[in-house]
Amino acid sequence: MKAPTNRRRAIAKALTALLPLAPYADMEKIRAEAGRAHLHNLPPTIAVWLAIIAHIRHAHTDYEKLLADGYDRDSARFFVIEQTNIVLTRWRATRFLDADDESE
Template sequence: MNAPTGRRRAIAKALTALLPLAPYADMEKIRADAGAVHMKSLPPSIAVWLATIAHIRHVHTDYEKLLAEGYDRDSARFFVMEQTNRVLTRWRATRLLQDEGEE
């Protein structure tokens, strides 16, 4: 993570608030991804959320398998939403994914 110290602290705080029980290895990967250069224009809480969802999707769900089977990104994301929310719940996340049709 090449983010300035203040941003690193803000990312760490947002990560702890969002995922109080996430495993250390997962948190470190999410922390690094949230501090990446392409995320620097985003508020730390948004960067952490996006990094979290991407990490869970790629590491803890069947997302990659669905893509390999020919599903497009949006369809694969739809089909792994429940798996993603189960991981978020297990980590006691303060936020879950919602279907775009839900309010």
């Protein structure tokens, strides 16, 4: 199900503000994820941030490999923080992950 038009606009605006130089293909995947039903009750900026981090983690880091090697989710997430922030830096993100922040 597609998000209502106002929500899609808010997601697009938040995505552009958070990731000004992300590749189009990545932005489209993040935009689609941020609009999914399980993130619908969150403000668009939070939904976009969670979708960004999940996308980068799964598509641009060793996260999946760490899980396959037997690491639990929290440990795998910890070990890919630097890789995630490298991608965020390349995409000129306005926000980054902090190892002390347990909300992501």
